[in-house]
Structures are given as structure tokens and as C-alpha cells.
Amino acid sequence: xxxxxxxxxxxxxxxxxxxxxxxxxxxxxxxxxxxxxxxxxxxxxxxxxxxxxxxxxxxxxxxxxxxxxxxxxxxxxxxxxxxxxxxxxxxxxxxxxxxxxxxxxxxxxxxxxxxxxxxxxxxxxxxxxxxxxxxxxxxxxxxxxxxxxxxxxxxxxxxxxxxxxxxxxxxxxxxxxxxxxxxxxxxxxxxxxxxxxxxxxxxxxxxxxxxxxxxxxxxxxxxxxxxxxxxxxxxxxxxxxxxxxxxxxxxxxxxxxxxxxxxxxxxxxxxxxxxxxxxxxxxxxxxxxxxxxxxxxxxxxxxxxxxxxxxxxxxxxxxxxxxxxxxxxxxxxxxxxxxxxxxxxxxxxxxxxxxxxxxxxxxxxxxxxxxxxxxxxxxxxxxxxxxxxxxxxxxxxxxxxxxxxxxxxxxxxxxxxxxxxxxxxxxxxxxxxxxxxxxxxxxxxxxxxxxxxxxxxxxxxxxxxxxxxxxxxxxxxxxxxxxxxxxxxxxxxxxxxxxxxxxxxxxxxxxxxxxx
Amino acid sequence: xxxxxxxxxxxxxxxxxxxxxxxxxxxxxxxxxxxxxxxxxxxxxxxxxxxxxxxxxxxxxxxxxxxxxxxxxxxxxxxxxxxxxxxxxxxxxxxxxxxxxxxxxxxxxx
Numbered sequence: 355x356x357x358x359x360x361x362x363x364x365x366x367x368x369x370x371x372x373x374x375x376x377x378x379x380x381x382x383x384x385x386x387x388x389x390x391x392x393x394x395x396x397x398x399x400x401x402x403x404x405x406x407x408x409x410x411x412x413x414x415x416x417x418x419x420x421x422x423x424x425x426x427x428x429x430x431x432x433x434x435x436x437x438x439x440x441x442x443x444x445x446x447x448x449x450x451x452x453x454x455x456x457x458x459x460x461x462x463x464x465x466x467x468x469x470x471x472x473x474x475x476x477x478x479x480x481x482x483x484x485x486x487x488x489x490x491x492x493x494x495x496x497x498x499x500x501x502x503x504x505x506x507x508x509x510x511x512x513x514x515x516x517x518x519x520x521x522x523x524x525x526x527x528x529x530x531x532x533x534x535x536x537x538x539x540x541x542x543x544x545x546x547x548x549x550x551x552x553x554x555x556x557x558x559x560x561x562x563x564x565x566x567x568x569x570x571x572x573x574x575x576x577x578x579x580x581x582x583x584x585x586x587x588x589x590x591x592x593x594x595x596x597x598x599x600x601x602x603x604x605x606x607x608x609x610x611x612x613x614x615x616x617x618x619x620x621x622x623x624x625x626x627x628x629x630x631x632x633x634x635x636x637x638x639x640x641x642x643x644x645x646x647x648x649x650x651x652x653x654x655x656x657x658x659x660x661x662x663x664x665x666x667x668x669x670x671x672x673x674x675x676x677x678x679x680x681x682x683x684x685x686x687x688x689x690x691x692x693x694x695x696x697x698x699x700x701x702x703x704x705x706x707x708x709x710x711x712x713x714x715x716x717x718x719x720x721x722x723x724x725x726x727x728x729x730x731x732x733x734x735x736x737x738x739x740x741x742x743x744x745x746x747x748x749x750x751x752x753x754x755x756x757x758x759x760x761x762x763x764x765x766x767x768x769x770x771x772x773x774x775x776x777x778x779x780x781x782x783x784x785x786x787x788x789x790x791x792x793x794x795x796x797x798x799x800x801x802x803x804x805x806x807x808x809x810x811x812x813x814x815x816x817x818x819x820x821x822x823x824x825x826x827x828x829x830x831x832x833x834x835x836x837x838x839x840x841x842x843x844x845x846x847x848x849x850x851x852x853x854x855x856x857x858x859x860x861x862x863x864x865x866x867x868x869x870x
Numbered sequence: 871x872x873x874x875x876x877x878x879x880x881x882x883x884x885x886x887x888x889x890x891x892x893x894x895x896x897x898x899x900x901x902x903x904x905x906x907x908x909x910x911x912x913x914x915x916x917x918x919x920x921x922x923x924x925x926x927x928x929x930x931x932x933x934x935x936x937x938x939x940x941x942x943x944x945x946x947x948x949x950x951x952x953x954x955x956x957x958x959x960x961x962x963x964x965x966x967x968x969x970x971x972x973x974x975x976x977x978x979x980x
Contacts, residue, residue: 389900392943393911396901399942418904421911428916432923 360407363415367394370419377426379433386429390422445795445820447731450784454738461745469587470752470762485653486559487661487677488622489644498622500525500641506673507644508633510665517652517663522558523633524551525642526623529604533589546585546626548603550639553630556580556614558647563612565594576600579608580628586613603629621645621680646677690763691744694770698778701771706779711786711839724790731793735781743773787826789819790841796826805830812836819844885909885917886926887961887968890950893927894958895972898947906972918948926954 371390378386397418402411465471491501507523531546556563563580579601581590590596599610608629622643648656655661659679664672702708713725751766787796796817803813814830825842832838882890885907892903904914921927927948937944950958962968 389946392945393899393901395943396899396945400901400905418901418911421913421915424912425915425919428919432919 357407360402363402363407363412364398367398367415367419370416371422374419374422374426377423377430379429382429382433386426390425394419445797447788447793451731451734451738454735454742458738458742458745461742461749464749465745468749468753470754471748485648486680487646487648488680489646489663489675489677492662492674492676500623500643502644502675503641504639506665507642509667515649517649517655517661518646519649520554520558520647522552522555522645523642524549524555524623524625524628524645525639526550526625527639531604531627532602533599546603547624548579549623549625549628550631550635550642551628552633555628555630555645558645561614563614566597566612575609577606577608578611578630579603580612580614580630581610582614582626582628585626601627603627645680648677652677687744687748687766690767691747691770694747694767695740695743695774698771698774701775702778702782705775706782707838708782709838710782711841713790713841727793728785728788728790731788732781732785735784736778739777739781740774743770743777746773786839787817789821789824789826791823791843792819792821794819794821796820796824801830802827803830809833882957882961882964883917884965885913886921887958887965888971889914889917889921890926890954890958890961891968891972893948893950894955897972898949899945900948903948921954922948925951926957927951 368391371387371394375383375387375390394415398415401414401418402408489502494501502523504523504525507521511521526547526549528545529548531548552558564583581596586592586596590599596610597612601608601610611630614625614628648661652661656677656679661677663675663677665675666672713728747766747769750769751762757765784795788794789796796819798818798820800816800818801814802816803811805813807813812827812829814836815828817826817828819825822844824844826839827842828839829836888907888909889903892906895906897903897906900911900915900918903909903918904911907914918927922929928951929946929948931946932944934944
């Protein structure tokens with residue numbers, strides 16, 4: 355009687371072969387399986403015959419079965435290589451689109467992996483509402499420097515307003531900061547930009563505080579502080595349980611209640627921590643920034659993302675103020691991207707010809723479908739390239755988390771413009787070299803004629819579609835009678851030349867286009 | 871497009887040369903080559919695939935009736951092609967010990 359472990363060993367060996375067979379290309383699998391099953395029978399017969407179970411014999415059979423994986427992997431690799439070198443795929447439209455799709459996936463994956471990009475929450479942004487404005491002195495030309503005095507703000511806030519229904523004030527000061535737990539260890543941290551802000555600032559902005567402690571409402575013993583995302587990562591190692599820790603800010607103490615969301619990064623002033631204080635404390639100091647929420651009437655007064663305000667003081671003097679939409683002040687990534695793409699499109703004629711050359715379809719019945727096919731391919735390339743450029747520019751702009759938001763925005767703008775410009779150039783050049791019949795890239799360039807005989811005969815470069823559909827003639831020197839590239843459609847009589855190199859030639863009459 | 875056979879390619883690896891020699895000596899299925907050459911299955915089978923791809927050997931399934939008569943599954947047999955034979959000749963010059971490792975008279979009858 356066969357012992358049960360012998361059956362188990364046999365089942366394991368068959369299982370190993372079955373798993374290995376999954377690696378074999380489908381077209382070869384049946385024969386591969388047949389051969390290895392047959393060989394296994396013979397190996398077992400020689401090494402571990404039925405009824406004489408031995409560990410050594412079973413080990414030999416197992417080693418034999420494990421070799422099947424190497425064989426299967428070889429066949430798989432060989433199949434992939436031959437597919438990659440298949441003339442049907444080489445230079446084809448499908449290959450081009452697949453490459454672009456792979457590139458897009460890679461750029462998106464990098465965007466997801468880079469901590470800077472993830473931290474910026476670009477893939478799921480929290481936007482500041484369009485009805486929020488930064489109010490500053492109309493005479494001030496710099497958005498990043500504070501221009502509103504606390505006294506001005508207090509007077510103004512006390513008055514009944516028609517355009518605004520909510521205000522918050524903050525002023526930024528440099529203060530030494532240290533963590534309470536670090537008193538005896540690492541000691542004092544470097545100076546931070548601390549924003550002394552109205553308690554309602556984040557509620558007004560509509561930005562939820564991250565990693566907030568649900569019990570933070572009960573902390574009334576000391577002022578509350580919200581960390582910027584940058585400091586939270588650098589100084590606290592992105593600890594999600596940061597809420598509740600105590601910071602020494604200047605001469606006082608404050609309890610951390612959360613991390614500021616990314617939407618706050620666009621606010622003027624380099625802020626490392628937001629210290630939420632009652633108005634009387636926040637106002638005790640120099641000039642600051644005022645954030646206000648517009649009413650419906652106020653929004654109707656907005657023009658070009660700005661609203662002009664005149665404030666009447668108690669001494670009958672007037673202050674001219676300007677409200678700038680925070681949305682416009684901190685352009686989103688999409689705004690920057692769109693702007694750079696438009697710039698690149700405008701600059702494109704400076705670096706390449708935007709003409710796609712002369713297409714003279716020879717068959718009336720198919721010319722429309724071919725034209726549609728060509729345009730669909732061109733559109734697909736652009737549609738894949740734009741997200742590639744978007745994610746690539748984000749990767750470049752936010753790779754370094756230490757950079758300020760303005761520098762990242764600048765890098766994104768420049769990167770988008772440059773990549774877009776050269777990508778569009780490539781798209782046009784690639785399209786010009788695609789056979790109008792099969793959309794494969796033409797190849798085998800051959801120089802024809804002599805440059806010195808340009809005015810007597812044609813000279814230029816001739817390229818060939820490996821599918822045997824067309825020849826492309828590109829003039830060496832554009833002339834009035836041959837200014838741009840032309841296609842020569844080949845008929846079936848040329849088929850014998852291309853029989854082994856690609857798809858069969860469709861029956862096409864010669865269009866009559868010839869270089870001369 | 872069919873690959874051009876590597877006729878007198880003297881840069882055949884030692885493993886491939888050993889397999890060709892084993893085939894020439896009459897060891898004409900995978901397991902017998904493994905036993906003769908002392909190579910593991912993970913080396914012998916992929917090498918035979920490469921040789922078959924390069925048209926140095928070709929394979930053929932044994933007739934089912936023969937296998938049935940011997941109460942065993944049919945085997946896949948391998949055979950040298952003329953190109954394989956020429957390559958083996960060139961390899962013997964490169965690896966002079968090849969013939970001594972697997973002499974032809976050791977071949978088992980099939």
C-alpha cells in the first residue's frame with residue numbers, strides 16, 4: 355500500500371509543475387505541461403519508484419520540479435523579447451501610446467510617493483474659498499508685508515459692514531521656541547515665525563485643523579498653537595499624536611492643538627506656528643494681515659479678483675484699502691499649469707514648424723476615416739502628454755520639501771512650460787513622420803539628390819514605411835514648388851519588398867505624387 | 871522572421887556544447903541528458919529551448935502507441951540538425967574534452 359506521505363509528495367510535485375506552467379506563455383503551455391509531466395513520470399520512476407519512499411529520492415524529484423520554474427521563466431522572457439521586437443509593434447501607434455501611458459503611470463506613481471507632493475495634498479487639494487480676501491493698504495505694493503495696524507483694524511471691525519461678515523487678524527513675529535520635553539535634552543530650538551492670530555482664523559478660512567485632539571476644547575489653561583505642516587514634519591517627525599504637547603513660545607507656554615492644513619501655506623508671512631489668541635492679545639503689537647469674508651454684496655463689487663474699500667475714521671480721515679482674493683493671491687497648481695501650457699503653445703512656432711505636411715489621400719472612400727484616425731492619434735498623444743507634464747512638474751517642484759511655496763510654484767511654472775514646449779515639439783515631429791495609412795513611424799532615411807542641384811532637381815531625404823504603404827519625401831531646402839514634406843503612396847506591386855517586414859500592404863493606387 | 875541558424879558558431883557555451891554532445895551520443899531526452907551531463911533540470915531544459923530556437927536541435931514527440939506498449943507516458947525526443955552537427959564539430963575543437971566526457975559508445979539504446 356502506498357504511504358500517504360508519498361501521495362502528498364506526488365501532489366506537491368504536480369502542484370509545483372502546475373504553478374510553473376502558469377508562467378509559460380499560453381500558446382506553449384499545453385506542450386510544456388505535457389513534456390514536464392512525462393519527464394516527471396520518468397524521473398520519479400528512476401529516483402523514487404512507487405512503494406519505496408525515500409527522502410533522498412523525493413528531494414531529487416523536488417529539485418527536478420523546481421527546475422521547471424527556470425524553464426518557464428526562460429520561455430516567458432523569450433516570448434516578451436520576441437513580442438517587443440515584433441515588427442508589427444515596432445514604431446506603431448499602439449507602441450507610442452503604450453509608452454506614453456507607462457510614462458504617465460510612472461509620473462503619477464512618483465507624485466504619490468514623493469512626500470513633498472503628498473504633503474502639499476495636490477492630488478486632493480483643500481481650496482480656500484473665493485469669497486475670502488486679504489485686506490491691505492492700497493498704497494502697499496507688496497502683498498507679503500503687513501500693512502494694517504491693529505488700531506485701524508479695531509476701528510474698522512467695530513463699524514457695521516455691508517461688504518464683509520467676518521474678519522481675522524494675524525501678525526508674524528520671530529520668537530525662540532522650545533519643546534517642554536526638550537528642556538533638559540536638546541534645549542532651545544531655532545527662532546520660529548509665530549503668527550499671533552485671532553481665534554477664529556481657521557474657522558473663517560474654512561480649513562479643518564489636522565491631527566487635532568478631540569479634547570482640545572478643554573485646554574483652557576494656556577493659549578493654543580497650531581503647527582505648520584513643515585515644522586510638524588521637521589521638528590516632530592510627522593508625529594500624528596502631536597496634539598497636547600506643550601511649546602515654550604518666547605516667554606509663555608502654549609499647547610499644540612493640531613497641524614495647519616496645506617491651504618494655509620498660501621497666506622502671506624512665513625509662519626511656522628499659529629498662536630490663537632483673544633483679539634486684545636493678538637492686536638498688541640505692530641502691523642499685521644487681515645483676512646475678511648465677503649458678503650454677497652461684497653462679492654458683486656469684486657473686479658479682477660480685487661475690491662477697493664474706503665474706510666472712514668473717527669477723525670473724518672479716510673484710509674484706502676484693497677481686498678485681494680486669496681484665491682488669486684495663491685494661484686492653484688491647475689492655474690499655474692494652464693498658464694504655462696498656454697505660454698508653451700504660443701511659443702511653439704518659435705522652435706518648430708506647426709505644419710504637419712501635405713497629405714494627399716488617394717482613395718476617396720477611406721481618406722476621411724484615415725484623417726480621423728490621424729487626428730485621433732494626435733489628440734490621444736496630447737491627452738496623455740498633458741497629465742504627464744502635470745505630474746512631472748509637480749514631482750520636480752515638490753521633490754524638495756524644504757522649499758517655500760513660492761519657489762515650488764515658480765519651479766512648477768518653469769518646468770511645465772519647458773516640458774510642455776519640447777513635448778509639443780516632439781508630438782508634431784513624431785506626427786509628421788507617421789505613415790498616413792498605418793501610423794507607423796517611417797524609417798531608413800536615405801538622402802536623395804545633391805544640394806547644389808536644388809533648382810534643377812529635387813534633393814532631400816526619403817523615408818520608408820516598413821509596412822510598405824508609403825514613402826515620405828522631405829525637401830532638403832524648401833522651395834516654392836516643394837515647400838513641405840509629401841507622401842508617396844505605394845501600390846501592391848511594391849508588396850514583395852515588404853513581405854517579411856510587417857503587415858500586408860493594402861491595395862492602394864499610386865496617388866501620382868512624386869518628388870519631381 | 872526566422873532566425874538565421876548559427877552554423878559554425880564556436881562561441882557556444884560549455885553547457886550547450888555538452889548537451890549537443892550528449893544528443894550526438896544518443897541521450898535524446900531531457901532527463902537522460904541531465905543524468906549524463908550532471909546538470910540540473912533548470913539548466914538543461916532552458917538550454918535545449920535555446921538550441922531549438924537557434925535550429926541546432928529539433929524535437930519530436932514519441933508515438934503514443936510505443937509509449938502505451940511500454941505503459942509509460944510518451945517522451946519528447948531531441949535530435950541534432952545539420953547546423954547543430956556542424957556547430958558541435960566546431961565546439962569539439964574549442965572543448966577538446968567534450969568527447970571524453972560523453973563518449974558516443976555510452977549511448978543507451980532507445
